[in-house]
Amino acid sequence: MEVEPLVIDAKGMHYTPLNKMIRAAVASGVKEIVLNNVLGQRFIGNGLRGDAKIIINGVPGGDLGMFMSGPECEIFGDAEHAPGNTMDKGSLIIHGSAGDAVAHSMRGGKVFVEGNIGYRGGIHMKEYEDKRPILAVGGTSHAFLGEYMAGGLILVLGIGHEPAVRDRGIGSGIHGGEIVIRGDVNDKLLGVGATKVLFTEDDLERLAPVIEEFCERFDLDSSSFLDTNYSRIIPSSSRPFAGKYTWD
Amino acid sequence: MSLGSVPLKYKISIDREQCMKCMRCVDNCSYGVYRVEDDKILIDSRKCTACHRCMSMCPRDAIMLQEKPVDYRSHPLWTAEAREDVINQARTGKIILAGMGNAIDYPIIFDRLVLDACQVTNPSIDPLREPMELRTYLGKKPAKLEFTKNNGDVELSTKLAPNLKLDTPIMIGHMSYGAISLNAQLSLAKAVAKTGTFMGTGEGGMHDAIYPYQDHMIVQIASGRFGVDINYLERGAAIEIKVGQGAKPGIGGHLPGEKVCSDVSCTRMIPLGSDAISPAPHHDIYSIEDLAQLVRSLKEATNWEKPVFVKIAAVHNVAAIAAGIARSSADAVVIDGFRGGTGAAPKVFRDNVGIPIEAAIAAVDQKLNDQGIRNEISLIASGGIRNSADLAKSIALGADAIYIGTASLIALGCRVCGNCYRGLCPWGIATQRSELVERIDPQVGSQNVANLINAWTLELSELMGAAGLNSIESLRGNRERLRGYMLDEGLLNVLKVESVGA
Amino acid sequence: MCGIIGVIDRTMARMDGSSIKKALGLMDERGSGEGAGYVAYGIYPDYPDCYAIHVFFDNLLEPKSDVDKILQKWGRIVHQEEIPTYEQPGLKKEHIPWRYFFKPYTDLMVGTTNPDDDNVKRLVMTINSNVEGALVFSSGINLGVFKASGWPEDVANFYRIEDYKGYIWLAHNRYPTNTAGWWGGAHPFNLLDWSVVHNGEITSYGTNRRYVESNGYKCTMSTDTEVVAYLFDFLGRRHGLPSDMIVEALAPPFWDEIDEMPEKQEEFMRTLRLTYGPALMNGPFAIVVATKDGIVGFTDRIKLRPLVVGENGARLYISSEEAAIRVMDPEVEKIYMPRAGEPVIGSVVE
Secondary structure, three states: OOOOOEEEEOOOOOHHHHHHHHHHHHHOOOOEEEEEEEEOOOOOOOOOEOOOEEEEEEEOOOOOOOOOEEEEEEEEOOOOOOOOOOOOEEEEEEOOOOOOOOOOOOOOOEEEEOOOEOOOOOOOOEOEOOEOOEEEEOOOEOOOOOOOOEEEEEEEOOOOOOOOOOOOOEOOOOOEEEEEEEOOOOHHHEOOOEEEEEOOHHHHHHHHHHHHHHHHHOOOOHHHHOOOOEEEEEEOOOOOOOOOEEEO | OOOOOOOOOEEEEEOOOOOOOOOHHHHHOOOOOEEEEOOEEEEOHHHOOOOOHHHHHOOOOOEEEEEOOOOOOOOOOOOHHHHHHHHHHHHHOOEEEEOOOOOOOOOOHHHHEEEOOOOOOOOOOOOOOOOOEOOEEEOOOOOOOOEEEEOOEEEEOOOOOOOEEEOOOEEEEEOOEOOEOHHHHHHHHHHHHHHOOOEEOOOOOOOHHHHHHHHHEEEEEOOOOOOOOHHHHHHOOEEEEEOOOOOOOOOOEEEOHHHOOHHHHHHHOOOOOOOEEEOOOOOOOOOHHHHHHHHHHHHHHOOOOOOEEEEEEOOOOHHHHHHHHHOOOOOEEEEEOOOOOOOOEEHHHHHHOOOOHHHHHHHHHHHHHHOOOHHHOEEEEEOOOOOHHHHHHHHHHOOOEEEEOHHHHHOOOOOOOOOHHHOEOOOOOOEOOHHHHOOOOHHHHHHHHHHHHHHHHHHHHHHHHHOOOOEHHHOOOOHHHEEEOOOOHHHHHHHOOEEOOO | OOEEEEEEEOOOOOEEOHHHHHHHHHOHHHOOOOOEEEEEEOOOOOOOOOEEEEEEEOOOOHHHHHHHHHHHHHEEEEEEEEOOOOOEOOEOOOOEEEEEEEEEOHHHOOOOOOHHHHHHHHHHHHHHHHOOOEEEEEOOEOEEEEEEOOOHHHHHHHHOHHHOEEOEEEEEEOOOOOOOOOHHHOOOEEEOOEEEEEEEOOOOHHHHHHHHHHOOOOOOOOOOHHHHHHHHHHHHHHOOOOHHHHHHHHOOOOHHHHHHOOHHHHHHHHHHHHHOHHHOOOOOEEEEEEEOOEEEEEEOOOOOOOOEEEEEOOEEEEEOOHHHHHHHOOOOOEEEOOOOOOOEEEEOOO
């Protein structure tokens, strides 16, 4: 039986009752929830399971979809601090920009940001077996992108930005996963432990589905991005600290 | 130019008349001290860590160990250790890595505090005959009872936040699966379940073998977020955010790739053999309001059903930090003193950074009390608590409960050799090698740990009874029942304790 | 050590101090001649809405002018005089007992629902911790404490307490350990409307003290009884708990008893105990507390100190010894021993 979408006017609401309503709706089988007039409510979809779709109209507060495991949130507006924090499964589709620490410690699912992201995007993202988190950004990113990254994929298309990323510390301390940035990346911007390698046809073949999906979500023409004009940044070692210590 | 070798740390010898060549020493030493050639047991003392495994297994007490068998020219400043550290770093150019807790001979404040007992003006209580209440609730407490009265009927309006109920104020601290073996963790888990208390998972996720004890587990979320997902958070009886650790305040941790075996990789949810790196800060916490955000995020994710603790290392400004934490919706603040143990820490941190737990408890308790919020949040202390006297003193200084770490491992065989980071622990504790891990039988191990907790609990009851207290609430923060012995005035002031005789 | 006795006439009929003097005198064996005291409610009908502030002055120069200044800043002194005393051979007059009838300026305190009480409480704390040579030992409306170092009869005669008539009387005979021979250390302890007499020693004093100090009180009298008065003021006046609930907070049931309670009661007691854990009093004690509305007596949770209750019509007696009650009222009808930790409450009926 089809369950009606639930529409909530979140104007002035505190996040706890809002999340309780979302949880209750998902538990009762609602598949689509529309939140209108969202402004600053943190923790939306926090720890939520299932496969519901949540449309968020407005600007949600920090830690959007933290620990989320399954649902999709589509945001028509900007997101603040750390959307997708420690997210497990599901996706955040942000029709706007996002703040610092986007996809912090994310372990699975997708975070798509149409605009730009702040500092330390994708920090400490990590993968395990079939769980491979993806952070894709249409615009640019600020410094320390993919710091301490332990797995997954960060893709920055740099639309409207030349170069795509111009801030320092890319992949600082990276020991797993890959960072793919449109065009060339100045070697000076690479962080400690990060290495730039050639982006090959094989890489393109591997990443084409992600690029296509991203473009589709934001009505972009994917054909103009399906080439090898990318820089690929990977760890120089999966054991960056192996040589740092001597025994007592 | 070669620096040559430094003298042996330990010299092992075998009393050949006693030895019956049963070869248990050879089998038990995982560091390779012993080998057999032509039916003779040969010794390589340089490999010895003084873990005592061989001696404890020798049926004839035939093995002898001598520490520092070679003298240096004695010098009060240039100790043997100082010289050897220089040689080590001259040779390698690296950071010295060390295990277990602070190994510098700082004065121990616990040993300069004495407890009180009743004489005449009030009777001691015999805990064997009279009620003695050690039950401790950890979590937020209301500042004030709210209620309404309808024709004499009292209707409670206050709703208690979720609290952990402990039968004894002794818990086992966070030692992750990865840092210690599964059998070690299982032994501890069974022990806390038996004794009505709790233990921490450490930052390593929760192995499914621990699930049966999950109601006694405090799940940790640290900067690496290893093994953290919504299932993990929901399994725990409480959640603990680890900000810092007494053994290495201000830095992160690395579980070396060689300890990340398949089971560890699965529990932590990271690839096999990769370094598990916990950054120094949580990168979603750069300020106190960010901490509040994470606390509330965890509560929101778990429907406000789980108490959330925040653990910090005892550093100079610990009291003010704790006061900030108290305002964050956190239910308890955990402070870990500079004697706290660890599997591996840079020696310079282990030995030099942070402050002793005794001063930290006193300062935090005082600050919260001055601000009128002490009873609203719980205070858990850890880092170098060795016996029930340390426990009683911690509570009298203001702690609600304590975590033990090293003590619980000693109950499993650990002899504090401090080589945990090498992954070869012959007692099967700090290792992932199956042949070593199997040396711990969780049935036996859990009984030993439970015995320890029970023994301290009994002693605490006796100490309280002697002081005329039959409820743990009345020991908490009761510094009137402590006196300082040979403590300087500055420290007495910090501890808010009078001198002996005063 | 120590003997205590309290009486209330629930119809508010006033009794003079002669019979309680006899009763306390009977318990001389419980004291050491180093401290005794009385408090009576309803003794100042001429000043029914003034705080009667009793002060021990070491002299009437600096300490008194300091106290005058403080009081005049925060309110109006309606009347003041030396408390009449009568020399006794066995009692050395170490202080000059003085009384002020004082009306605080209500508009000076903000952020409180009972500004007058808070004003006076603050004045008491300020004087006692800052003015050398002055100690406020009584600060309620229409009530007064009379105490000194000496045997009960001498103290009673020193103040001629038979000249005062009250509907509640508490009295205490002291065997000091903590602070010998100090007038301020004698009981009853009083703050505002609360007066306390106490037999025993509070082993949880350090914890209780930290709790009240955390909430704006200052313990200045170096003895454990003081903290009881503050706990009652804090829980009763500031948190609005009725007397029986205060006693439940100070001497709660054991956890194994709480566990056995019906669900609703269990939740109530658990919440009360967790909320007021630092107020829990441990050690041997028997305590009687008075307010203008009545008296409440209780002991520690395992009954380490004696307490006997007697009733005769409107009168309720609570004492360390039955004989003391019988001296006061030979016709007393009902005598019984209350259970440990259970409050005995005598309230005035309007």
